[in-house]
Amino acid sequence: MLKLEHIQKSFDGVHILNDLSLEIPNGEIVSILGPSGSGKTTLLNLILGITEIDEGRILFNEQDMTHVPMEQRGFNIVFQDYALFPNLTAFENITYGLKNKPQISSPEEVQELVHLLGLEKHLEKRIDQLSGGQKQRVALARTLVMKPKILLLDEPLSALDGVIKESIKERIKMIAKEYNLTTIIVTHDPEEALTLSDRVLIINEGQISQYGKPEDIMNQPSCDFVQDFILNQLEIKRRNIFALFHPMQEQMV
Numbered sequence: 465m466l467k468l469e470h471i472q473k474s475f476d477g478v479h480i481l482n483d484l485s486l487e488i489p490n491g492e493i494v495s496i497l498g499p500s501g502s503g504k505t506t507l508l509n510l511i512l513g514i515t516e517i518d519e520g521r522i523l524f525n526e527q528d529m530t531h532v533p534m535e536q537r538g539f540n541i542v543f544q545d546y547a548l549f550p551n552l553t554a555f556e557n558i559t560y561g562l563k564n565k566p567q568i569s570s571p572e573e574v575q576e577l578v579h580l581l582g583l584e585k586h587l588e589k590r591i592d593q594l595s596g597g598q599k600q601r602v603a604l605a606r607t608l609v610m611k612p613k614i615l616l617l618d619e620p621l622s623a624l625d626g627v628i629k630e631s632i633k634e635r636i637k638m639i640a641k642e643y644n645l646t647t648i649i650v651t652h653d654p655e656e657a658l659t660l661s662d663r664v665l666i667i668n669e670g671q672i673s674q675y676g677k678p679e680d681i682m683n684q685p686s687c688d689f690v691q692d693f694i695l696n697q698l699e700i701k702r703r704n705i706f707a708l709f710h711p712m713q714e715q716m717v
């Protein structure tokens with residue numbers, strides 16, 4: 465269980481996160497959803513340990529992680545731009561972290577991940593010979609071979625188009641289940657958050673607007689912000705698609 469207790473963070477005297485508390489059971493996928501500037505990346509960075517907390521505590525399996533340095537927390541992140549080494553092959557990127565710690569994953573475990581992520585055919589390619597979706601999968605594999613206790617993903621799908629997006633979503637779900645890996649994902653896309661996650665954390669201006677299962681958010685939005693920001697966006701999308709199939713009926717509505 466990952467517990468955040470009364471987290472506070474300010475930058476230059478401005479409150480960014482304000483008394484934020486929540487619990488994430490092991491193995492769950494949680495999306496952090498909110499408008500630009502609401503504090504999503506700041507929260508991810510606090511969990512990762514790259515940013516210091518002003519007040520509050522982070523506990524993982526009852527161990528206080530609040531002041532544990534990033535490298536010792538055992539959490540790991542895939543950045544939005546993947547941050548791959550361009551002069552190395554896909555395989556060299558995937559196994560890079562194992563050079564100094566080969567005991568973490570055996571060759572068989574690396575192979576299993578390569579297989580789960582469908583990367584067998586791309587291992588010898590250089591990074592610039594890969595598509596966006598393939599780069600994303602290499603970045604995921606590179607992080608997963610290090611067996612993180614928690615996987616953090618910053619906008620993992622935003623650079624990908626529809627079909628590839630769905631395939632990466634399915635792979636993220638499969639991996640979280642297979643390895644019982646707590647996975648925390650930052651996104652600003654309500655559809656992505658609601659279809660990918662076990663729970664969704666909706667934040668606005670540094671505070672929790674709602675934290676719950678997708679069906680609870682859909683059926684019982686906690687406040688006007690959730691209704692307006694999340695559900696109305698989805699409704700507009702639904703109407704646009706409906707109008708493509710039924711143009712006459714839409715004009716009559």
Ligand SMILES: Nc1ncnc2c1ncn2[C@@H]1O[C@H](COP(=O)(O)OP(=O)(O)OP(=O)(O)O)[C@@H](O)[C@H]1O
Nearest residue numbers: 475476480498499500501502503504505506507652
């Ligand atoms: N290192 C920093 N120093 C000062 N202000 C910062 C710093 N990092 C973030 N902020 C501010 O904190 C606020 C929240 O930023 P954050 O990146 O967490 O938002 P976000 O929800 O991830 O936004 P986006 O969706 O646009 O990426 C913003 O107003 C940002 O300018």
